[in-house]
Amino acid sequence: MSTITLDRYADVREAYRQHDLEQALYDAGGVVMADCLLVLHGSAHRTRRRVENRLFRRGTFRHWEHTFLREVVTDTLAPFVAAGHADLLELGYRTVMNLTAMVAGVDHSTTDVTETDALYRFAKKFSEGATLVHTTRDPAEVRAEVAAALDEFDRIFLTPSIARREALLDRLAAGEVPEDDLPRDVLTALLRHRDDLGLDRDMLRREVAFYLQAGSHSTADAFSHAVDDWFAWRARDPEAAEEARHDPALLQACVYETLRLHPASPVARRRALAAISLRGGTDIPEGSEVVLDIAAANRDPEVFDRPAEYDPARDVPSDVPRWGHAFGGGMHACIGTELAGGVPAAGSAEGAQVLGTVTLMLDALLAAGARPDPAAPPRRDPHSARDHFASYPVVFGDEA
Template sequence: MVGGSADVGHGARVSTCPVDRPTVTLSCFGEVRDAMRAKDLRQALYDDGALVMADCLLDLHGSEHRDRRRLENRLFRRETFEDYETNLLPRAIAEAIDPMAVVGRGDLVQIGYRAVMHLTSLVAGIDVADGDADRLEHIVKVFSKGATAVHATGDRSDLFAEVGDALVEFDELFFQPSTARRQYALAGLANGTIPASEVSRDVLTTLLQNVDALDLPIEVIRREVAFYLQAGGHSTANALTHTLDELWSHGDADLLGRARLDPAILQRCVHEALRLHPASPVAWRRTLAPVEMRSGTVIAENTLVVLDIEAANRDESVWGAGSDRFDPNRDVPDGVHAWGLSFGAGPHACIGMELDGGVPADPGDSVHLHGTVALLASALLRAGAVPDPSEPPEIDPGTERLHYSRYPIVFEPLS
């Protein structure tokens, strides 16, 4: 990605990217977090993924971002997640795991995708008929590849053609029917024939209700809904595989045993695995004006700023010596999240963070949300899942990111 580079102090490196735009890489925790919060740095990672990402929440800036985020935030209340964890997630998890447990083997990546897609299709507002889940999952994986086209290693034109076909199929099979149902419900709500309690609460309905206020073309609504599906699917599968891989490869038997019995311990393992293996190892921003960093370094306008989340999450000045080690019991400094910057920070901080990562209880709290990833991992361990000794996991060759494309497991009787 980069040509020559030079240090400008305190973890920032200046270099030149292939389009000859000056590039600065930040890798210190404090500077990466400041950059995520800075108002003069705008999203730049998805310029090559515009087919699926143009004008999506993650790609908006300033007041446009604030207005859309404010609307969509209303769908991400803690009471909603509590309801999901209690009522929906157990069924979603069982539907993802049970068919594989019955035959004695399965794949972690597939299980992670399938379980979370149950939730994200609900959040996004995409209705999935029985028998169409495989198709939707395939389409969403193509969208994910399209969004991160900047990291793709294969032929770009083949990738874009595949993404174009997936968008057409998504539109016909899922988006148009889901939209028609919601438009019908909203018309009924307006003329008093349908009560508010029968209108879905999801991203698609919210955007259709605000088409005029936000001046939203239908293609943007389609991309936004598609983005929700792929943002959740890929990151959850990534977090699940890395959590269990860390536990199986580096965790001790005692930790594994305790994690199997207590989802709160597993939740700490999820946060620690997220710190070490962010779904997106880098974020990219572009400066809209000169930006002064805490070190005093000034980054010139129109510079590409690479936020090295993976390096920041292992910054020894925050995590101490041994920051590379998987240690779910480590002390986390005040003001820092156990998952580091893996859910982002500032205006674009992940909207699905509590859905996937849960909310650890403070002393006296009555509710402890464990999060989708911990509950999925817990159900797998309790079902006797272990890595398949005959088939090692495979790293995805289609991207420079360290992602598992397959993680075969078998189910063994628990001793």
């Protein structure tokens, strides 16, 4: 079987939109990914996505941002600021775990750190299962650990979350509660449409587990890189970096520039169900594997001037998002784009802006006076070929 790698921006965009290219990155990760939205194809994907999309309608996240998102971010940050130090990975996961659990429909206490940390532990294990294709460990061992984690997660979190929602749905059917009393989350939507979607209990739990890891890992990764890029920028050009810190639209552009340069998923992988010819001249034979090299395409010099340079104020063509392909495209385009990345604020009316969780997190961290810990440099993840930090210590307050 041949493998074709696409690394030009335009080729990747066209490939994302091909209906005859199906998901292939998670073939080894079936223990947690089988039948998940991200691996479904054609009408099965369309039907599931339509049900889940309703939660992610425009306006939902603007409402969230204007009502409670900022508080989630500042409340999670507060104990770290009081202690005088934080690790960006721990802080990032703590912040986004509560949000992704809420989106997924996993009931938990937002004030009990042990529950958040348990969810974090599960999300990390599910993520290891999803990316089994990249593991350097014995795959059977990882699979067994992920299966055990799914059982434990089910017992502690999922079973009670399902029971509460089923009771509410029964009461809705009996006319005892209004529609508005139902939680707006993926689990509730799936339970309501369980029969039309042909979902069994295992599929339900994998979909919820998938959401938990898909939303948290990528957002926490984007946050640590956004902070790292901004620190480096401040060292090079303190005036420009400080100006961005006080301008939400510019700070958001900083996050987009980070997403372009360090996409959380540096490659996507697809399988050709039919022969395809791309406009740029690449022929993809039926049955071949196609690697969409997002990291390379996001630095395509035909689209991004001085592509390797971090320049939040750069000009980009009007049909190209500032984050390039970091949120994917086509049928599997990230459903959480607006929650994580907001809507480009430049040009939006004041008050109509949706900055997104990563910008809110960056803003809160910088406002609290974070700087790299001079005694403990950041460490890259030694178990991943990907561009992830394993640890990023920061301290708060003035330099001595």
